[in-house]
Amino acid sequence: MRAARMQAGRLRTVITAGVVAALTIGAAGCAESDRDSGGDKGAAAGTFIFAGAGDPKNFDPIFNDDGESFRPIRQMYDTLVTHKPGTAELVGGLAESWENDPTGKIWTFKLRQGVKFHDGTPLDAAAVCANFDRWYNMKGEAAQSQMIYYTDVFGGFAGSPDAVYDNCKAQDAGTAVVTMTKYKGAFPGAFTLTAFSIASPAAMKQYAADTVTQNGDSFSYSAFANEHPTGTGAFTYGGWNKATGEITLNKNPDYWGDKAKVDKMIIKVIKDENTRKQELRAGTVQAIDFPAPADRKALADEGYQVLNRPAFNILYLGINQKNPKLRDLRVRQAIAYALNRAQLVQTKGPGGAVVADQFMPNTVSGYAPDVQKYDYNVEKAKQLLADAGATGLTLNFYYPTEVSRPYMPNPQEIFTVLANDLQAVGIKVNGVPRPWNGGFKDDVQQFGKQDLHILGWTGDYNDPGNFVGTFFGRAKVEFGDAAMSDMFTAIGKADATVDQAAKKAAFEQVNRDLAAKWLPAVPLWHAPPAIVATKNVQGLVPSPLTAEDFNTVSVTK
């Protein structure tokens, strides 16, 4: 009897298990078919899905300074001056032409006719001036502290003695005249900055764009910045689903320039580079930004388009002259000779990287083709160290961890190669790893604890001051405070030169002197960041400034 009951029990178990398995498989199949139809719906013709690497902050251009915010902003807004696609060459944007007077203080913009903001209001000189006036008159530290580029380029706000902006007048509807208090070398290149995009004054007023409030120890932005960004760009704002990390942009049918080829663009935020690659392979996104350098070749071999951006960045080895031993030029030159940069580029550089011999890429005006070179030479390095009486040198070498930058994809590996080179000429290296946001930037840029460090920069606009001026234009603890007043003076003078030919010559001389006389750091490489796209994406033009416009992109089925 009991055996029979047990048998029946087992049979029931088997049947139950079978039913559960059948249901599971059925549900899975059902989900699969639904998923497929969903996938088709998501990747429908006319939609371009691009995987970015991080969240934007908001969509008010002036309060942003990072690439992830600028990517969607750039599609929705235009700047007065812009770049020829794929280059750093300046061309007209909302201004068809521009000129400055001989003093370099007055800039006259001839505006494009018939351009409308997304809210239907016209772009005219009054609208342009409203933007300049808004920036200059921004009230409250909460807002001002978020305007990193404005402070950097325009010096300060209304009432500040350092402010460069004076006024803007609408000469007529199509002519805006911007007057500065003094010439600044950053212009006209800085007019291309996405932060200085022109927004609709009507929309900014309606959605209280200037209302940046402080809440506890942080800020909150306006409805304009979060929900109603209104520019003149090729795409209009379609929404930001923060739960799924999707920013939707719709084609602007009234765009003044080349209208977008796709009806809709989705920027999908995928922070992990491995996951971005997997989504590309799964066909759920059509292009990804910042692939891991190690994946580039494999992806190209698999038939994906690996689009290298022309390098507009620099990685350098900083030398801190707070250490008295490093004040001797011969020691710094010895360090430069000790580094096998060609091998570093070959073994650790992302595809397309090239050895740098100065602190700007050769596309920037002021690049000098004839600077002193420091080819790898161990004997010369040892000799220079001996001449300077600096044998047996021990240096603290700071490098960042938990970070990957376009110019520095793998800091730890770069450090290892450089440290080996230095040790080969008799310099003892103490490696000091520090988390990027957890000590590295503080220790290096605020406290100057290091002897050596690696760091770099991606240029914001085509101007030599944006490169060498940023690094060496003033005393910085990063390189040892006021170690080189000659250098600061020379860079300041070059930056203040109005005549463009003379300015170019002055910066060429700065670059020669940086290499031969000052050597505050050793330039290492220029590394092109890449975009990878599937085969069915056409018209994606990579920008050296990572400032791609996606109106030219089309996707075939």
Place this chain on the structure above:
Amino acid sequence: MVRVILRRLVQLVVTLIALMTLVFFWLRSLPGGPVDALLGERATPQTRELLTRALGYDQPIWVQYGRFLKNVVTGNFGNSIRTGEPVMDVISRSFPATIELAVAAIIIAIGLGIPLGYVAARYRGRLLDNATIIVTLIGISIPIFFLGYLLKDWLTQDIHFFPPSGRITTGLGNTDVTGFFVLDGLLTREFDASADALWHLVLPAFTLATIPLAIIIRITRASVLDVLDEDYIRTADAKGLRNATIRKRHVLRNALLPVVTTIGLQTGALLAGAVLTEKVYNWGGLGTLITDSISGGRDYPVLQALILLAAVVFIVVNLLVDLSYAIIDPRVRVQ
């Protein structure tokens, strides 16, 4: 019972105040800070100073602490430093994602763990039992991060069976009602969205479930073995009770007590495991929020609120576990 709950609630408040203070000072003692993270490479000393002042970090630490306490008491956790949104908005958006994942994982762990543990015990020493022991050992030993990448590589890249990441197919769109995508699809009758969300859930939930699943199997097995050896089971058997009755009323019920304790502990641990799983699958829940808030910008307001939330969840789950003892075992109620 009421006294137990009240005592626990008092404990909760005291723990939270202590934790709040600890977290506040601990975060600020770490090197680096939001100013650094927000400014990137282009910080001039002037912008750094302006931002430090605007954020109130130039004030004495006790003034900052006072402001923080005042905010918390009034239920205002401030705004995220990174995004500018109210902290509660940021958290309430991420919370359903993690809960959806954790619930799915715990359903898998319990749904498979208890029957498998029970079956292993019933067939003690046989092939099935030995296989279960080996598989659970692997399940416990293998790091979630590694397993996640392994499963993802295999099932999404090699055989293209599951989607690689995210909670729903990009561009599919879904109506957000509760934040639980599977449920939302059912509520709004967007069944394709619901099925799509469920399909996205399978792999992360299974990854997250591996450790609790293995533990539940082992605890159930051990517990059932203990109970099977008890005299009252032999007595019941000798009395001629039906097998099913013995299993349900005597074996399973008595074996469940340690299992429930384990489930409670594992639910807390799931939140920690979610950090890694979410990272692997770009899930966008609390785990992602924690890592973003630490590495992406030292987002003090978000971090403070998240740590408090984790503590509340942990304490409440443990309270529920204790209460569930009373339901399963009447002797606890008497005590």
